[in-house]
Amino acid sequence: MLKDVYIVDENTMAFIPIFDHTGVVKTNILEVEYLKKCHLNPLELVDQNLRFFGSSLKGASEGTRNILGEVNMYPVIMNLKRLLVWLPTMSPKKKDCVWLALDHIKSYRQNHDRNTEILFTNDSSLILPISYRSFEKRIYRAYELKFKLEYHTKFLLIPHSIKRNFLRCEIVKEVNGLNYKIYSKDKNSEKESYDK
Incomplete structure (x- = not known):
């Protein structure tokens, strides 16, 4: 079943692109207990969620730059109230970019093919065709963003x-x-x- 609207919450773990028979990109939404499908592509889903909470992909990326400085493949604050930080696995402009919820990444390691294997909090796994070091940089940036947001929130x-x-x-x-x-x-x- 395809859904028109999907709002991220604490149970959402990843947006995984899936190409249909015509080459159109849709999204498999991985949750803790369910796998859902959406007719929007992952980037559209991220933007839709940011807009739902009063921002946009452009606004979120500018906010991240303001906090972290110039970075490539920036993490975004999907929901500020719940401090839900998400990160792209590659350039968000690429159709096969996967988006991940930072809080659901339990661990990650380099596998025998020199790809990166991610273990989620529900023990599902995802193998990404990117190097361990590249993925680790993205994780560090996402944690830095979350840490600075928590600091700002508590200090205020x-x-x-x-x-x-x-x-x-x-x-x-x-x-x-x-x-x-x-x-x-x-x-x-x-x-x-x-x-x-």
Whole structure:
């Protein structure tokens, strides 16, 4: 059964392209418990989901660039409230690009054919025709994006009155020593050691 609308949630693991007999790209949607089909291609599905939550593929990629800097094959924040980060396995413009939910990647390894085998949280596996090192770079970028988003979200929840009282210091290892020197970073004073 083909679905017109599909909204990603915590159970969605991957969008896998499938070519029909006429060469049109559709999507197998891999979930924790089900395999669904959609008449949209993976890139259209990603864009549709981003638009559902008030963004777009272009907006999400610009947001990622703002957080991570210039990167190729950028991960995207599919749902900010739930911190669902997804990553493409190759250039999203390629018709055979698979999109993966970061939270459902349990492990990955290089197989005997020098491809990358991914194990999902439900113990399904996917073999991708890309090198382990290339895939690992994409995973690291996705984790960096998620980490920075979590930091921004939690930091913004701290009231300004509390932030104003944060300890600000610079910690430097002593030259040829074992200890670290701790200096105040108070704007109103010179560099002052806490070790006095």
